[in-house]
Amino acid sequence: MIVDAAELCAELIRFDTSNFGEGKSNGERRLAEFIAKKLKSAGYQPLLMGPDPERLSLVLRVPGKRRELPGLLVQAHLDVVPAEAEQWSLEPFSGLIKDGYIHGRGACDMKDMVAMTLATLLEWAASGERPQRDVLVVFVADEEDRGDYGAAWLVAEHPELFAGVQAAIGESGGAAQLLKASDGSTVRLYPIATAERGTLHLRVRAEGVSGHGSRPVKVNAVRNLLDGLHRVAHYSWPLQLTPVVSRYLEQTTKALGFTADLGSEEGVRSAIEAMGEAGEVAAVTVRCSATPTVLRAGYKVNVIPGVAEADIDVRCVPGAEESTLATLDELLGPAISRSFIAHESPVSSEIDSPWFAAMTDSIMRYDPDAVVVPYCMGGGTDAKAFSSLGISCYGFSPLGADPDGRSPQGVHGVDERIPVASVRAGQRILHDFLSHV
Template identity: 70%
Template sequence: MSYELHKRNANHLRLLGKVLFLQKNHHEETPVKQDVAALCAQLIRFDTTNFGEGNSRGEAEAARFIHGLLRGAGYEPLLLGPDDKRSSVVVRVPGADRNLPGLLVHAHLDVVPAEPEQWSFDPFAGTIKDGYVYGRGASDMKDMVAMTLATLLDWAASGTKPRRDIVVAFVADEEDKGDYGALWLVKDHPELFIGVEAAIGESGGAATILTGQDGAPVNLYPVAVGERGTLHIRVRATGTSGHGSRPVEPNAVKLLISALDRVGNYRWPLTLTPIVRAYIERTTAALGFAADLTGEDGVRAAIEAMGTAGTVAGVTVRCSSTPTVLRAGYKVNVIPGVAEADIDIRALPGTVEETLATIDVLLGEGISREFLSYQPPTSSSTQSHWFAEMAAALTRHDPAAVVVPYCMGGGTDAKAFAPLGISCYGFSPMGADPEERSAAGVHGIDERVPVASLISGQLILEDFLAAV
């Protein structure tokens, strides 16, 4: 592969020593100095593991810590949640012009489980070493929590007021369904989001350094403007139960297996939505590659030419349906009457009805389905003031920035906020590490984020939030 991370002569290092803010530790009276990396490390030390299905270590301690910091800085944050274990923090920062529509910044406090025996360090120690912050959540997404928090504390220390109201939500439960976090807030406290027109959150705005056809580096900053919808379904085959030695039809297990074979192996048609088309066209143009997107072969070649930036394009040029859970039978000589499976379906913006109709045809006779969760796709304009301001902030930081829109293959809390009429973007900015370090280990092992990227990311975020 000819596309690799390129060494850049960026000026991030001069910022490394910058003290971002002064704050009072809420446990002690002595003022302490902290930077965004230390803050990120500190947040990692709160084990906020979310095991799913409502089973979690809880976000309460981390939320109380953030709540304390914000109160200490003079804000009026709210500590909220459906119970005292699952907490979120919401604060509204009044803008200079309160008539302007507000902007929401959302970042989740929970993390996915870590299996410490597979890691080369303690996932919850929050260590800073060799230019990285290490630990579960370092890049998903206590980095953004720290950057946002640092910005608010920085503003409090310097007396900075943003142009418009900024509502910040540090939420619980993103790594599951959001029932204890974003969805709960939207359902029980919609008043917190009054006047909010747009939101920024997870995924997007981070530097991806590619190599163009001429060998020169291309500094790509993909900003998420849409997400495929999440359609999680449970399917059930019903047959005749009986003795395993006397086969009878219909057999629920056989019915289910045939249906899953059709659904799981279906080749979804190539569907270039405007966002994905723009992502591929603009990225390949920046690389100097002449893309021909008229057919499967041309699209495949374009995606290949995009290097690491092609991965997300590859999963968003079509819908997908993946069987993930199977449940049937209890004894080898008994034919069960029912067999069930769960299927993870992702539908591109504008394709939900068509996708479900296709699924029903593929499932065929004798199989019923129900939704485990139904979160439609989101999509926001690239022609908006918001997108222009994100691009402008990235370009002020990196004059060579190529800012492109993209569609996420999975989902975030944006799906919870979008039904409030909020235009959602994935924008958690990060500059490139001058020594080619990169974030790694999201939902995997040895998760880490470069300190330099955190520092530059916080400056870009602060610049954007003040100017937008």
């Protein structure tokens, strides 16, 4: 039996699972129960669990034919970021299939992967097929916030669920990108994420003397905070090429017919420019970054506040967490203290591993002319939570190239949509991988 992953994706989109952050959410329960019902009808016994009745994750272990082999985790999230309907061309939760696209919030992030995984499970049930090794499927809540109701909670409260699991696949990787080579030909690039920059969200605080606005004080919290933030905002972070980023740059430019000189800033910049669209992710992973995003101080124009605070979004490449924090302390200066809002260290998994090779093989069986490369994500996913259990995590939620040139659009933005053909092809790649690995 062939299950249409595109139709499934459209069905899943129609559940509004918006996550507003800080514990505010429409909840994932209804969608988790919908998926559980489909799986139970196919003969599976999924578990629904979570710290809140409305914030449920689904967990299912499919026994493999060779249970002595290390297990594999397949993880995807059920929640989505909110959508401002008035800005959209179509209703954000319509799940409409039109003009070769599946439309709606979550189409790309990441109800497509949920649908492809669910379709594979239903096909296995119909055919009697079983994977080679145990496959643990986890559809989690709360990825779009901190994971307190999803991955982070599961890892902290139920680590026994992951017994025997050695590797995981999840968000952001394995999707075809169409690039123009130097000779004018088209290259189909399939980047697989093997690393993620760390997410270090900081709250910084300056304390001073409060007083009347007409009478300047010696220790002004706002002035000290602004001085520190100015130094942070204008700091030029040095180039830090990790092995995975170097490999990504070298292999991609080679496929496009260019030679990358990675020994200088100018050489790296030229390589990134030569890569076109594929250079966008490289541009933010060749160095760390620190971006002030929120300011808080004062309550009245003629009152000097005694406290001023700011939030800074810090991202650091693998291996640079300690040096990044030390640099920030120096830039902020002694008058400013800091604390963590969120602290997720960078993660990295082996490129030269049987897992990466198996993903590559599945893509190549579908697309013999594919160019498969490793890459580092600029942001982060639930991989950071699962990595804390010693699981090697990879970004692999495959999508094939649309024959008419359509591409995924609108992730976290307006008019999110994904090509129907890409999802159907991605499900074939995923089925092949999960059946053979």
